[in-house]
Amino acid sequence: MEKFETHTGVGVPLRRSNVDTDQIIPAEYLKRVTRTGFEDGLFAAWRKDESFVLNNPVYADGSVLVAGPDFGTGSSREHAVWALMNWGFRVVISSRFADIFRGNSGKQGLLTAIVAQDDVELIWKYLENNPGAEITVDLVGRTVHAGEIVALFDIDDYTRWRLLEGLDDIGLTLRHEDLVADFESARPSHKPVTTPA
Amino acid sequence: MAGTLAEKVWDAHVVRRAEGEPDLLYIDLHLLHEVTSPQAFDGLRLAGRPVRRPDLTLATEDHNVPTTPGPITDPVSKIQVETLRRNCEEFGVRLYPMGDADQGIVHVVGPQLGLTQPGMTVVCGDSHTSTHGAFGALAFGIGTSEVEHVLATQTLPLKPFRTLAVNVRGQLPAGVTAKDIVLAVIAKIGTGGGQGYVIEYRGEAIEALSMEARMTVCNMSIEAGARAGMIAPDQTTFDYLEGRPHAPTGADWDAAVAEWTALRTDDDAVFDAEVDLDASALTPFVTWGTNPGQGLPLSDSVPDPESFADESDRLAAANALAYMGLEAGTPLRDIKVDTVFVGSCTNGRIEDLRAAADVVRGHRVADGVRMLVVPGSAKVRLQAESEGLDKIFTQAGAEWRLPGCSMCLGMNPDTLAPGERSASTSNRNFEGRQGKGGRTHLVSPLVAAATAIRGTLSSPADLQTAGQPQGELASATTGEA
Secondary structure, X not given: OOOOOEEEEEEEEEOOOOOEHHHHOOHHHOOOOOOOOHHHHOOHHHHOOOOOHHHOHHHOOEEEEEEOOOEOEOOOOOHHHHHHHXXXXXXXXXXXXXXXXXXXXXXXXXEEEEOOHHHHHXXXXXXXXXXXXEEEEEOOOOEEEEOOEEEEOEOOHHHHXXXXXXXXXXXXXXXXXXXXXXXXXXXXXXXXXXXXX | OOOOHHXXXXXXXXXXXXXXXXXXXXOOEEEEOOOOOHHHHHHHHXXXXXXXXXXXXXXXXXXXXXXXXXXXXXXXXXXXXXHHHHHHHHHOOEEEOOOOOOOEOHHHHHHHOOOOOOOOEEEEOOHXXXXXXXXXXXXXXXXXHHHHHHHHHOEEEEOOOEEEEEEEEXXXXXXXXXXXXXXXXXXXXXXXXXXXXXXXXXXHHHHOOOHHHHHHHHHHXXXXXXXXXXXXXXXXXXXXXXXXXXOOOHHHHHHHHHHHHOOOOOOOOOOOEEEEEEHHHOOOEXXXXXXXXXXXXXXXXXXXXXXXXXXXXXXXXXXXXXXXXXXXXXXXXXXXOOEXXXXXXXXXXXXXXXXXXXXXXXXXXXXXXXXEEOOOEHHHHHHHHHOOHHHHHHHOOOEEOOOOOHHHOOOOOOOOOOOOEEXXXXXXXXXXOOOOOOEEEEOOHHHHHHHHHHOEOOOHHHHHOOOOOOOOOOOOOOOOO
16 A cells, blocks of 8 residues: 555545445446456446536546545445545545445545535635645645645544555554464354355 | 443454554454455455455355346456356355355345354445344444455454444334334434444334344444444344254354343443434335435425425435435325335345235236345245245236345346336435436335335335325324434
């Protein structure tokens, strides 16, 4: 995983709440067996509408998505994170994220910055008045800079540390393989196995 | 120290705990399907890692499979299923493929085999893994990176969830089901109301539910934003499990039951939050919008977006009405549907099919309505056929299909056409979920069956009074819901 310290890129205002993962990437696009190429399905239904924000050429290089509350609800599909990252997004800003989506993002290096809804409104207004403007997201200082606006954001300490260091979860866990083996040796014998009964 | 059910199961699975870090939890059962696993196996291959415990891992084919006889014709779906088969063979994971006697929707298969047991940790790359919580297991959906993590280590680093008690007091009236309970819960707390929580469903109405009905309730916990839903195991749970292929036997059974019996929230334990619902005031519930929290009693009307206090709710309701092609003030009972879907991991079990068949028996599906009945697994299908349910459905003009996720999500040939409207026993009414432009109303199997016969959103009570004015029927509200 790539290290994440600060990122500056074009901010994209998405004035929608409850953006579920079926909207981020519909099921028909989930059939690839790779982690790449999912950008074609990103917001596929909404992109059919010419007025949809991502169809505006000034946002073609957008990399910071600024969305309404409850972003990423619904299906656990990590394809939603891949689709956003394949498109070029590095950060999503929202006042509230669904748990599974937030977890998936942290594993892939997509920063989910929790910003108070009042600040999200200010950033939306700034981006709509300055289409194509860049936003800086500073993970070290936990701040979002949009023009004159400086907003603090929340992220849990552990995910922040892993993103700053670019650390892979599996490698971290395998350092404790002996503890896993100890736990396994003490499991009750009545626990089921999937091999033929 | 006093603890809740969720905390007890959590604590019994902590492999490592360190200040400032997530707990490392051991996973007792890892279920796989074709959609969220290929990239995880690929990751293992790249890193040269084996599957640590193939004997605690099980795969089934469900999301992409067609529900009519014959092979998969969509070439991309085919590649995904073939990739799962290759991966399972290479890594030594047991797979129930299409056509196998134990194939089915992953969340129907686990419980049916007796693999889901109280006090276990169960994960799957699928948000509806919460279903398994009906047994008092801590069961939750994970992303593909986490699937890879569990395959490699049989553990997951996780921050403890908070606990939410949903107390469903009183007795359910006749004709009101587990689906109505959970739709009412979601409407009450919202799609974000459960965020960060494990829900424990408690109270008289929950204790009275069968295992399958409990699975319906826990299944939709994720629709309230919760990671998991749980119900304390009791005699109903033990009776369901005893004698199933993977249930313990002999001395192991006795030891297991003794352990399971202790899996209860202590009387003096404190939940982080509590919500109360009066079961006796519930009536059949349906959704009108494009998220599962946008639901109302069937006796109600499409709401006016202006009636919502919160600005983002107002906007969401206006967007939903535009997408759904509905006008504020229309009685929900007047909404005409094109398709009725009975099935999915929410309502595709034998009791669901029996309930729908009882309503359909002796009636005909309304002209212009297509009714699809899709058993949740091959075993459910065989059981239904041995009871003659398939005949009841086909004689009424419904289609009787092979098991799979089917019309719950548009990944297989069963989809809605743009603008088509369904009454569906599945779990999500998101825009396009059942096919591009499709419009979904979430309902119970009883409401689905009655709707198929009348052609408009209906409950079985409406069939008994057919021809009479509908106005005075079931004017009840959901009380606290």
